[in-house]
Amino acid sequence: MIVTNTETISGYTxxxxxxxxxxxxxxxxxxxxxxxxxxxNLIGGxxxxxxELLTESRRExxxxxxxxxxQLGANAVVNVRFSTSSITAGASELYVYGTxxxxxxxx
Amino acid sequence: MLExxxxxxxxxxxAVVFGMIFGRTIEKRHLRxxxxxxxxxxxxxxxxxxSFPDAVPGNQPPTLICSEVVIASDYLKNFFASWRNFFxxxxxxxxxxxxxxxxxxxxxxVTEAEALGYNxxxxxxxxxxxxxxxxxKGAQAMSSxxxxxxxxxxxxxxx
Numbered sequence: 144m145i146v147t148n149t150e151t152i153s154g155y156t157x158x159x160x161x162x163x164x165x166x167x168x169x170x171x172x173x174x175x176x177x178x179x180x181x182x183x184n185l186i187g188g189x190x191x192x193x194x195e196l197l198t199e200s201r202r203e204x205x206x207x208x209x210x211x212x213x214q215l216g217a218n219a220v221v222n223v224r225f226s227t228s229s230i231t232a233g234a235s236e237l238y239v240y241g242t243x244x245x246x247x248x249x250x
Numbered sequence: 251m252l253e254x255x256x257x258x259x260x261x262x263x264x265a266v267v268f269g270m271i272f273g274r275t276i277e278k279r280h281l282r283x284x285x286x287x288x289x290x291x292x293x294x295x296x297x298x299x300x301s302f303p304d305a306v307p308g309n310q311p312p313t314l315i316c317s318e319v320v321i322a323s324d325y326l327k328n329f330f331a332s333w334r335n336f337f338x339x340x341x342x343x344x345x346x347x348x349x350x351x352x353x354x355x356x357x358x359x360v361t362e363a364e365a366l367g368y369n370x371x372x373x374x375x376x377x378x379x380x381x382x383x384x385x386x387k388g389a390q391a392m393s394s395x396x397x398x399x400x401x402x403x404x405x406x407x408x409x
Contacts, residue, residue: 180390180392197381
């Protein structure tokens, strides 16, 4: 599966557009991370726990999107966008969407 | 009232001093690391356009790469910010923090693309992420971003 956030894929031609595919996940950070983060806030620097949280959410959402694309019989997803929103304190949504297409290599 | 004041003093003063010592050191070190990274990858083409500038067919198709980073504030920054909040104007300590987060996100994209064997990225997008609710009272100040781009092969050698 080829995934890009551009509208076209260089070296490939889009043969058929199948439609939008999406994946989302709402994740909460656990209290341990909050405590660790509040300590980190004393000295500054990167909050690795929260970075990991974002990585996990992104992977999960992407997986759901790719599963949908596979079901449609696509071999590529183009124009992928991410968006995030916070739902309540301690829970945030990560939403990813793109267009499922069938591509073939040029030449 | 007095107890509250003393409590605040005993917490806030060491916290601000901590920020002054560690926060600044970490920030300086981080900025230096970003500068080193930038000079190391000077030949790497990073664009924000939707097309593929100077693309050549490579041995692997273009692919999406993502990175994320969350940078914490420290109490010295918070102190400056509350000061600024009173008088108005640019909160430089926070602008520096958000700048660090954005540069780090792009730096990670470049590193990942390079590790996968690509030599250019296009259509770089940086999205600010929300972790929890920052309008909540007592919420920590932090800068979190998600960056994503398409990695591909290009012919041009910028360097």
